[in-house]
Amino acid sequence: xxxxxxxxIIKDIAIAGAAVTTASVAYAGVERWQKELKANAxxxxxxxxxxxxxxxxxxxxxxxxxxxxxxxFPKNYRDDPLKQTHEEIADAWVHLYTNRWRPVxxxxxEFEAAALEAEVLWGFxxxxxxxxxxxxxMNLRAYIxxxxxxxxxxxxxxxxxxxxxxxxxxxxxASSSEENEFTNRINTAINExxxxxxxxxxxx
Numbered sequence: 001x002x003x004x005x006x007x008x009i010i011k012d013i014a015i016a017g018a019a020v021t022t023a024s025v026a027y028a029g030v031e032r033w034q035k036e037l038k039a040n041a042x043x044x045x046x047x048x049x050x051x052x053x054x055x056x057x058x059x060x061x062x063x064x065x066x067x068x069x070x071x072x073f074p075k076n077y078r079d080d081p082l083k084q085t086h087e088e089i090a091d092a093w094v095h096l097y098t099n100r101w102r103p104v105x106x107x108x109x110e111f112e113a114a115a116l117e118a119e120v121l122w123g124f125x126x127x128x129x130x131x132x133x134x135x136x137x138m139n140l141r142a143y144i145x146x147x148x149x150x151x152x153x154x155x156x157x158x159x160x161x162x163x164x165x166x167x168x169x170x171x172x173x174a175s176s177s178e179e180n181e182f183t184n185r186i187n188t189a190i191n192e193x194x195x196x197x198x199x200x201x202x203x204x
Contacts (some may be wrong), residue, residue, distance in 0.1 A: 043201060046198075140182075
């Protein structure tokens with residue numbers, strides 16, 4: 001083997017080694033890039049979920065506000081039950097809660113869209129948290145309907161089921177009192193979801 005052959009072999013080995021090194025560096029770069037993309041995606045989705053959650057919280061709080069102003073009822077509504085039929089009173093409540101629920105429905109749609117993206121990234125663990133809040137909203141809608149149905153019945157529904165009437169009232173009327181079970185349930189669902197999301201906001 002001549003000196004030229006030896007140098008040729010050394011050159012080939014050096015080229016091969018450089019190729020391996022380049023490939024390793026490139027792979028590490030791609031892996032790092034993929035991690036950064038995932039971290040950025042997680043951050044953006046986490047931010048959207050948090051924003052949607054807080055917006056939904058605020059709209060639900062307004063929907064459940066115990067104070068109802070006269071302006072929220074139809075213009076022809078007369079605030080004197082003795083001069084109105086059950087149907088007129090019930091229609092007035094339908095008008096009020098239709099307007100109060102509309103922004104809740106919009107906020108819920110935004111929340112569900114963000115929750116779906118979160119599930120794509122993080123799986124069923126986050127779904128368990130988002131479902132709890134969604135279930136609260138389903139219950140709230142059902143109790144609003146029960147309240148309106150009671151008005152259409154001339155309030156006879158709650159006469160035969162006074163405990164249920166108290167339950168409905170406590171759900172659709174917000175209260176900061178620690179005794180308001182539904183308020184505590186909503187707050188717990190939001191806190192648990194927030195605790196699950198916050199770490200993704202800190203990893204960027």
